[in-house]
Amino acid sequence: MVRFLSPVALSHLEAFSYWLRSAVEGWDIALPKDEVVEVGKEYPRFQLYQRGVPVGLVDSPIAALERIGDSKLLEEYLRIVTEDPDDQVA
Numbered sequence: 001m002v003r004f005l006s007p008v009a010l011s012h013l014e015a016f017s018y019w020l021r022s023a024v025e026g027w028d029i030a031l032p033k034d035e036v037v038e039v040g041k042e043y044p045r046f047q048l049y050q051r052g053v054p055v056g057l058v059d060s061p062i063a064a065l066e067r068i069g070d071s072k073l074l075e076e077y078l079r080i081v082t083e084d085p086d087d088q089v090a
Contacts, residue, residue, distance in 0.1 A: 005037050005044055013043060016061040019080070024073055026051040029064060 010031070017029050030047040037044040045057040048064050058064045065074040 003037060003039055005032065009037070009043055013046065013061070016064075016077075019077070020064070023076065024068070024070065027068060028052075029058075 013029070013031055017031060021028050028049045030049065032044040032046045041059060043060050045059055046064075048055045048058050048067055056067060058067055061077065062074070065077055068074075
């Protein structure tokens with residue numbers, strides 16, 4: 001069974017792609033061409049690339065970062081996505 005990819009999830013993948021390219025040299029993702037996703041999943045599978053070479057299909061930004069294997073990069077991503085923008089000290 002499948003469902004359509006939400007615009008929010010697609011926007012998140014676009015933002016993740018931009019962040020990944022700027023955060024670490026040589027890594028990128030291909031945004032999914034199909035806009036359907038399996039029920040129970042937030043994202044469709046998408047391709048992870050290192051220096052333009054396909055590394056493999058992953059199911060989420062977290063899975064992509066785990067595949068890259070940089071724990072500091074993963075920690076930074078988790079901090080960004082869980083950070084409360086209203087909890088900033090001016």
